[in-house]
Amino acid sequence: MTRILIAYYSSYGHVRALAEAEAEGARGVPGTTVDIRRIPETVPEAVRESAGYVADDTPEASPADLANYDGILFGTPTRFGMMAGQMKQFLDQAGGLWAQNALVGKVAGVFASTGSQHGGHEATLLSTQIPLQHFGMLIAGMPYTFAGQTSREGIIGGAPYGAGTIAGADGALAPTETDLAGARFQGAHVARIAAQLAAGADRSEAA
Incomplete structure (x- = not known):
């Protein structure tokens, strides 16, 4: 299993x-298992509540867990372009x-949410890839085979560097169906690449 x-x-x-859309796309690739984990919060609960942060009971990720996967997709909001x-x-x-060197050769992708188109x-998306390359990971973006990123129908997130959405300055915009389709595409894209690399490694070990 990948x-x-x-x-x-x-x-x-x-x-x-x-x-969730990334996970849906990855699960659609045969032989793939997917785990969703949230990055631990560092903001005090009182601040979260006053800022209107959404409650999230998804299990937390641990850095040590990263070595157990063939592919990892990292999702983050934008904070001043980073x-x-x-x-x-x-x-x-x-x-x-x-x-x-525990992450060398593993496939990675990045997706993001931003307050405005600019x-x-x-x-x-690009700056988040930098530490992943220091880990030796192989970066998979969102190629133009996902044609939705060239749509002129409304405000569309994402880029060749990864899936994304535009939340609006007040956070009132929800991800569009095109944004979610891009995330599903990227999830499947990373899962397929990870499966192909794992299969190649298995053949090399068997030779």
Whole structure:
């Protein structure tokens, strides 16, 4: 079985919705098992409540768990053109895996939510990939075989660098069906690549 992890941080539910779509796409690839985990919160509960953060009972991810998967998709909101601090702190705790080369050759993808079309959407997708490449992971984006990203029907998130959605400055916009379709596409894309790499490794070991 090919094991895929969807690890996300979400404040208002937009990234969580994308994560669920990513998981749906990955599960559609035969022989794939998928786990969804949320990145641990660092904001005090009182602040979460006053800011209107959405409650989330999804089990938490642990940095040590990353080594157990063939492919990992990371989802984050945008904070000034970069990943959320919660995601950065989580990745910073994976130094032991980096030292052991435990993530080298695993497939990774990134998806994101941003407040506006020009609020750092692509910058977040790209900058989040940087530490993943330091881990030695192989980056899979969202190729133009997903034609939805060229749609002119409304406000569409995502880019060749990964799936995404535009939440609006007040967070009132929900992911569009095109955004969710892009996430499903990316989830399946990463799962297929991970399965092909795992099958190739098995053949090499058997030779």
